[in-house]
Amino acid sequence: MQKVREIVTNILKEHAVDTVYFVGCGGSLSGFFPAKYFLSCEAKKLKVGYINANEFVHATPKEIGANAVVILASQRGDTAETVKACQAANEKGAATVGLTFQVPSPLADSAQHVILYEFGDDSIVENQKTSYGFKMALELLHQIEGYAGYDAMVKALGSLNEIVVKAKKDIVPFAIKYAWEFKDDSVIYTMGSGPCWGSAHQESICIFMEMQWINSSVIHSGEYFHGPFEITDKNTAFLMMKATGRTRELDDRALNFINKFNNRCMVIDGLDYGMGELGWCSEYLDPLFYNNVIGVFNNLLADARKHPLTVRRYMWKFPY
Amino acid sequence: MQKVREIVTNILKEHAVDTVYFVGCGGSLSGFFPAKYFLSCEAKKLKVGYINANEFVHATPKEIGANAVVILASQRGDTAETVKACQAANEKGAATVGLTFQVPSPLADSAQHVILYEFGDDSIVENQKTSYGFKMALELLHQIEGYAGYDAMVKALGSLNEIVVKAKKDIVPFAIKYAWEFKDDSVIYTMGSGPCWGSAHQESICIFMEMQWINSSVIHSGEYFHGPFEITDKNTAFLMMKATGRTRELDDRALNFINKFNNRCMVIDGLDYGMGELGWCSEYLDPLFYNNVIGVFNNLLADARKHPLTVRRYMWKFPY
Numbered sequence: 001m002q003k004v005r006e007i008v009t010n011i012l013k014e015h016a017v018d019t020v021y022f023v024g025c026g027g028s029l030s031g032f033f034p035a036k037y038f039l040s041c042e043a044k045k046l047k048v049g050y051i052n053a054n055e056f057v058h059a060t061p062k063e064i065g066a067n068a069v070v071i072l073a074s075q076r077g078d079t080a081e082t083v084k085a086c087q088a089a090n091e092k093g094a095a096t097v098g099l100t101f102q103v104p105s106p107l108a109d110s111a112q113h114v115i116l117y118e119f120g121d122d123s124i125v126e127n128q129k130t131s132y133g134f135k136m137a138l139e140l141l142h143q144i145e146g147y148a149g150y151d152a153m154v155k156a157l158g159s160l161n162e163i164v165v166k167a168k169k170d171i172v173p174f175a176i177k178y179a180w181e182f183k184d185d186s187v188i189y190t191m192g193s194g195p196c197w198g199s200a201h202q203e204s205i206c207i208f209m210e211m212q213w214i215n216s217s218v219i220h221s222g223e224y225f226h227g228p229f230e231i232t233d234k235n236t237a238f239l240m241m242k243a244t245g246r247t248r249e250l251d252d253r254a255l256n257f258i259n260k261f262n263n264r265c266m267v268i269d270g271l272d273y274g275m276g277e278l279g280w281c282s283e284y285l286d287p288l289f290y291n292n293v294i295g296v297f298n299n300l301l302a303d304a305r306k307h308p309l310t311v312r313r314y315m316w317k318f319p320y
Numbered sequence: 321m322q323k324v325r326e327i328v329t330n331i332l333k334e335h336a337v338d339t340v341y342f343v344g345c346g347g348s349l350s351g352f353f354p355a356k357y358f359l360s361c362e363a364k365k366l367k368v369g370y371i372n373a374n375e376f377v378h379a380t381p382k383e384i385g386a387n388a389v390v391i392l393a394s395q396r397g398d399t400a401e402t403v404k405a406c407q408a409a410n411e412k413g414a415a416t417v418g419l420t421f422q423v424p425s426p427l428a429d430s431a432q433h434v435i436l437y438e439f440g441d442d443s444i445v446e447n448q449k450t451s452y453g454f455k456m457a458l459e460l461l462h463q464i465e466g467y468a469g470y471d472a473m474v475k476a477l478g479s480l481n482e483i484v485v486k487a488k489k490d491i492v493p494f495a496i497k498y499a500w501e502f503k504d505d506s507v508i509y510t511m512g513s514g515p516c517w518g519s520a521h522q523e524s525i526c527i528f529m530e531m532q533w534i535n536s537s538v539i540h541s542g543e544y545f546h547g548p549f550e551i552t553d554k555n556t557a558f559l560m561m562k563a564t565g566r567t568r569e570l571d572d573r574a575l576n577f578i579n580k581f582n583n584r585c586m587v588i589d590g591l592d593y594g595m596g597e598l599g600w601c602s603e604y605l606d607p608l609f610y611n612n613v614i615g616v617f618n619n620l621l622a623d624a625r626k627h628p629l630t631v632r633r634y635m636w637k638f639p640y
Contacts (some may be wrong), residue, residue, distance in 0.1 A: 025542070025545075025546040026543060026545075026546025026547045027545070027547065029546075029548070031585055036461035040369065040371075040381055041379055041381050041382065043382070043383060044382050044383050045383075047346055049360065052359075052540055052570075053542070053544055054542040054543050054569075054573075055513060055514065055540075058359055058566045058569055058570065059514060059565070059566040059603075060578035061360055061361050062361065062362055062364050063364050066460045079546075081542070093592065112437050119529055126355055147348040157458070159598075186507075187506075187507060187535045193375060193381060194375065203547070204537070205543070205548050209547050209548045209550055210547035210548070210550045211548055211550075213503050213551055214551075215507045215535060215537070215551055216537065217524070217535070217536065217537030217538075218537075220375075221371055222372035222374040222375050222401070223345060223346060223372055224524070224527070225345075225346075225640050226346025226347070226348075226349075226390050226399075227346045227525035227526050227530035228527050228529045228530070229523050229634055229635075229640075230530045230531075230533055230632060230633050230634060230635065231466060231533055231534075231535060231536075232633075232634070233527045233633075245379070246378045246379040247374075247375055248371075249339065249374075249378055250374050250375065253374075253640070256640075257634075257638075257640045260325045260638075261634075266417060272460055281378075283458065291407065299551075308476045312550060313550050313552075313553075314549055314550060314552070314577075314581075315549075315550065316624075318578045318580075320549075320573070320576075
């Protein structure tokens, strides 16, 4: 938190910040969803944006200027459109913060402030990309508007790693069951509500589509009854990451219906794995939990399908 | 425009508006995407939100209060969670505007201001739900911040109907071709960028999933290379509604790639059907064009599949 606190303090010395934008591509955009959701819920004055980097480059919002902080992420720091977005934000006079796993890198060179995050099985949850995005949102809100829940949230962030490490062990039998249940499916829907929509979206695009070549789509639990539910039949594969916070009722409503017509819905519930210990903070930290714990299932699914998570058809092989 | 102008004028007499929220479910949420996109791009001060009605009810953003306008839509005015969202916004002191095709209705009874929109094949484009959402955004921006493009946009809105009517005739042969091309597909991806993402999302959830029971997902053109493109093979069915504005380069980049590995991508391009006449305004009005013109294809697809657009498995048949 100290690093984030210093960056925000320094930014606020030079910028009268009223706008916070999260910018990236793929998993480096969806990783910002918890931060975006938190600010959309909790901020009273701050404006928040969440946008694909190339769209940001080509249709830069007019509110981007000296009063904006633009926070960007790229794993290797070399995603061309994210680097361009950073340069565009710099040119508009905004403060820029680059989150990356690689320094030096073009993003680290372009961003005014750089956060090197941890990545991989042994990384501490609080030091991962998604957590740093969230901590930037928390710190900006607290320093700009004041946030009564700040201390509780900082404490909860510190408790998260222990919950995740234990959950990754406890979930193994359940994950094995569904890895084998879903291994031959050609379509898998992911579901979520509140900030968990971001985790469900990320699982859909980064794991099922990108790493397993399985057709997939995310369905917001609150949107399920307004179109998407008509694709439900007894064989449809669903994966829900259940909200532990205020939107849990949306998930339960969808599940009550799905369970009448289908019994192939894999539901992961943070409350079964200790997220309840975090009290009201759990709602906002759910994605930091799910993004890690789902990895156990992803590895088992890849094994069951004999399709390693590292195989690509196009990425790194063709220009685009 | 007169009706919208009066509503906004009246709201601003009583509210110091700094926040605009668009709230709905399914097609009544996605119909607001052009309005949301427009304000996200053009507003310098106004905050904008776009949220599922039930999420709004359960996790009402803290910025909802006397300085907010909450704009909600429901076709029959009876979507339970949208009516509840309107009541929640009223209780917080926000101004509420209900868009509906049915008056009287619970939404029309709850909203402080009501707009009765036109719907169906013979409706005037400017008087449809999506257009009224957009006009609310335009008028709010203009009256609150001043908007230099206001007159041009009002004029463009007035020209749109003629373009759409002609396009719906001109597109028939192309639509027939793809209705037969796609009739046996079990998965169809939709694609778009900028405001066209909203039209592509709507086609995915309301037509393919809801009305045709075809698995579907929307892919933002700028996100395509960051995960989703790995599902591309020579047989994957894609439907792109091509942006005529600043994000067109994102679509072209995706298409250049898709066309190397796949020849089953149906691309509708507004520039082939007169949208160029609208100059810079076309970017923002693209969805009002596509939402109408795609209906020609939808009807032909339903015919080719012998699956009427009105058939439902669950809606109106089971409680949920």
